Amino acid sequence: MAVEPLFATRAQRAFMFTVCFQAIVVLAMVGITFRMVEDNVNFDTPRYKTLPCYLALFALAEIFELLLAFDALRLRNIIQLLGILLFHLALMIFAALQVHQTRTALVTLPHCDGRDDFVSCGGPGTLWKRVEPFLIVAPCVIAASWLMILFWIKQLYGEFGWAIFHVVGANPKMKTMYQWYQIMICLLKFDFFAFTGVTMQLLIVVLQINSAEFGVTIAAIPVVLVLLMLCGIAVQREIKWIMSISLVMMLAAMSYSNEIPARQQVLYKLVRFYQPSSRDQYETTRATLTVFTVVAFLLLFATFAVGLRCFADFDRGLQASKVNALPTRPKITTGASQNMTESQLSYLGGAPVAHRISIE
Incomplete structure (x- = not known):
């Protein structure tokens, strides 16, 4: 099969x-x-x-x-x-x-x-x-x-x-490690969407085009995209030094992403959405900005935690499966065991399979 x-x-x-x-x-x-x-x-x-x-x-x-x-x-x-x-x-x-x-x-x-x-x-x-x-x-x-x-x-x-x-294959430990790898790759994709969603709302609704913060926010988009891609490559290829840098950058991002500009001291963006001095600026988008900001932070935290789990699985025999897993799978084959591949026979312990009898 x-x-x-x-x-x-x-x-x-x-x-x-x-x-x-x-x-x-x-x-x-x-x-x-x-x-x-x-x-x-x-x-x-x-x-x-x-x-x-x-x-x-x-x-x-x-x-x-x-x-x-x-x-x-x-x-x-x-x-x-x-x-x-x-x-x-x-x-x-x-x-x-x-x-x-x-x-x-x-x-x-x-x-x-x-x-x-x-x-x-x-x-x-x-x-x-x-x-x-x-x-x-x-x-x-x-x-x-x-x-x-x-x-x-x-x-x-x-x-x-x-x-x-x-x-x-059938090894339960390998299956568990591969599932954690899949979770990590999936989280990286959602991280990018959450970051882009928050950024887009700030650019459209809040920030002024001629402000320095607008330029910094625009410049951050390709930087974050490259960092997420490098993290994905690192966890797939099991490149430890890139993965280490990625995990450190996630910690830094969790610290930075909840801060507003330094001129207003170290306050959280969520507080800024509701404090009297700036709440009018966010009046019509406060609900979605709050949801996106909280979700983005939780996703990043989850990515960091899963990233540590995947890092612990490096050099344990999974790299070949992650790199060589083909996106296009073979079609279902029919017939007796002589038409099966060696790998399929190995899953069955090399035992021959009898012809299937159909009742018309």
């Missing part, structure tokens, strides 16, 4: 179709909302920047999820499929938060209707009432697709169970 080729099974095709379909529907809802608001407000006004931020984040999130889903199927990575399940749940929460944040941005006069003020009122006939249904549809679609994705991942779990055995 061997692993099915990419998209050869119903579960694989249905899983990818579900992810693609929900991405198209959700982006359509977000795009319609953005266009309706754009026709009536000036996005240069700070309180209205939550909508372009919402659109940019969801576009990034859906593209990221599509690439992650394809990569998980290509690599037969169960860990990454479970990560997608959690990521999808986070998307649903984010979409639900955006309903509240958009209302906060648009509605400043709640007790009036569209006859008094089309943009700022919250009653019947207002801009808010027009965009509200599209905002509500997004988390509903994501929730429905999450249930479907959960069903298909259960199917894929059984299908891909052979993949790890195909790569590392």
Whole structure:
């Protein structure tokens, strides 16, 4: 028995179709909302920047999820499929938060209707009432697709169970080490998304283009990307000195990422979101910035902890499996034992396999 080729099974095709379909529907809802608001407000006004931020984040999130889903199927990575399940749940929460944040941005006069003020009122006939249904549809679609994705991942779990055995064999210790390696690679991918999400929100909503902090934030994106890639290479190739530097950089990032500029002393960004002197600056994006910042920190902490675990597994015989694991697996073969490869026979202890008899 061997692993099915990419998209050869119903579960694989249905899983990818579900992810693609929900991405198209959700982006359509977000795009319609953005266009309706754009026709009536000036996005240069700070309180209205939550909508372009919402659109940019969801576009990034859906593209990221599509690439992650394809990569998980290509690599037969169960860990990454479970990560997608959690990521999808986070998307649903984010979409639900955006309903509240958009209302906060648009509605400043709640007790009036569209006859008094089309943009700022919250009653019947207002801009808010027009965009509200599209905002509500997004988390509903994501929730429905999450249930479907959960069903298909259960199917894929059984299908891909052979993949790890195909790569590392039947040794339980090797299987455990390989699973920790898969968790590490998956965490590095989510680290990049979380960092990019926080950075994008700060660039769109908070920071001024002509400020020094804006330039530093832009410059940090390729630096962090390179560091995450080097960490991935280090854990795959078991390069100890690069892995050591990566772990030290993670510690430094956890210390730095929760600090605001030095001119305001060592205070945490989360405090800055809520303290009276700066809370107005974050009014319409405070909820998502808080969630993204907390999640980014927790992901980085988890990556550091798992990185230590993977570092402890270096030079224990797993490198060849990590480097030589092929993303494309052989197709299922049929026939007697003479058609099987030597490696497959070794899994069966070299015992011949009798011809399969079918009853018509």
